[in-house]
Amino acid sequence: MQTESLVDRLSRDLQPVRRRSAGRDAMYLLVLALAEIFAFLGMGFMRPDMPTAMDQPSLWWKLGSMGLIAGLGAGITILAADPLRSPRRGLRWIFACIALIFASGWLIDAGGNDFGQLLLRLDWRNGLQCVWKMDVLALPPAIAMAILLRRGAPTDREGTALAAALSAAAWGAFVFVFACPSDDPLYIAVWYTVGCTIATVLGRAVLLCTSRW
Numbered sequence: 001m002q003t004e005s006l007v008d009r010l011s012r013d014l015q016p017v018r019r020r021s022a023g024r025d026a027m028y029l030l031v032l033a034l035a036e037i038f039a040f041l042g043m044g045f046m047r048p049d050m051p052t053a054m055d056q057p058s059l060w061w062k063l064g065s066m067g068l069i070a071g072l073g074a075g076i077t078i079l080a081a082d083p084l085r086s087p088r089r090g091l092r093w094i095f096a097c098i099a100l101i102f103a104s105g106w107l108i109d110a111g112g113n114d115f116g117q118l119l120l121r122l123d124w125r126n127g128l129q130c131v132w133k134m135d136v137l138a139l140p141p142a143i144a145m146a147i148l149l150r151r152g153a154p155t156d157r158e159g160t161a162l163a164a165a166l167s168a169a170a171w172g173a174f175v176f177v178f179a180c181p182s183d184d185p186l187y188i189a190v191w192y193t194v195g196c197t198i199a200t201v202l203g204r205a206v207l208l209c210t211s212r213w
Contacts, residue, residue: 025078025148032144033070036137036175045179057108058183062192065101066174069094070141073167077145080160081152087159094166102189109185121184127191130180134195138172142203149211157211158204165203169196 053059076090145164154160173192182188 020081020152022078022082025081026074029074029078029141029144029148032140033171036140036171037178040137040175041178047179047181050178053183056183058105058185058188059177061101061105061108061185062180062188063174063177065105066170066177066192068097068101069170070167070174072097073163073165073170074141074145076163077148077160077167080154080156080163081149083153083155086156087154087163088156091159091163094163105185105189109189121186122190123182123187126181127187127194130176130182130191131195131198133179134172134176134192135169135199136172137175138168138199138203141171142168142199142206144168145203146207146210149207152211154211157208161204161207161211162200164207165200166196168203169199172196172199 047053072090072094076087076094079085079090080087142165145168149160149164173196180188
């Protein structure tokens with residue numbers, strides 16, 4: 001009788017919850033992504049020479065690369081929020097894609113630039129500005145990922161948090177591409193890697209805490 005009374009007290013205030021839907025979660029993230037892009041561009045941050053820059057292969061390389069990692073990471077996170085799914089295979093695909101991205105960037109660089117004047121090409125003052133800007137832009141998707149994980153039940157919290165952090169970091173970099181003043185593949189490879197690494201490390205640490213059951 002005491003057990004039944006305890007169960008009654010614990011369940012008295014419980015309310016039915018809406019069942020998770022991977023499609024609905026993906027739609028929420030897509031709406032947030034579009035809203036952030038439109039807000040960013042609406043505030044006048046698009047680079048003024050965008051029509052000319054669109055002729056550069058490196059622009060489409062960085063745009064496609066960041067979009068690919070952001071999309072893969074988001075999809076893996078959504079699926080891994082289900083306790084029966086693991087993010088590990090998806091993470092291996094992400095790291096394979098990152099290796100291909102670096103390789104393709106090297107080919108673009110070898111085809112259009114020499115390797116001299118490395119310090120000039122890296123332009124560390126603008127590079128540091130790019131890093132903090134893309135990390136700030138990674139905050140909205142990181143918050144969305146935290147909410148998504150709180151609503152889910154990932155059993156591999158470390159792997160799922162890593163996938164979510166990679167997605168948020170890449171998404172911040174993707175949005176920043178529209179304002180990024182440089183099309184030098186070396187500059188992009190170095191500073192985007194630095195920015196995404198910082199956002200991923202910090203994001204994973206925070207998401208690990210917020211995804212506790």
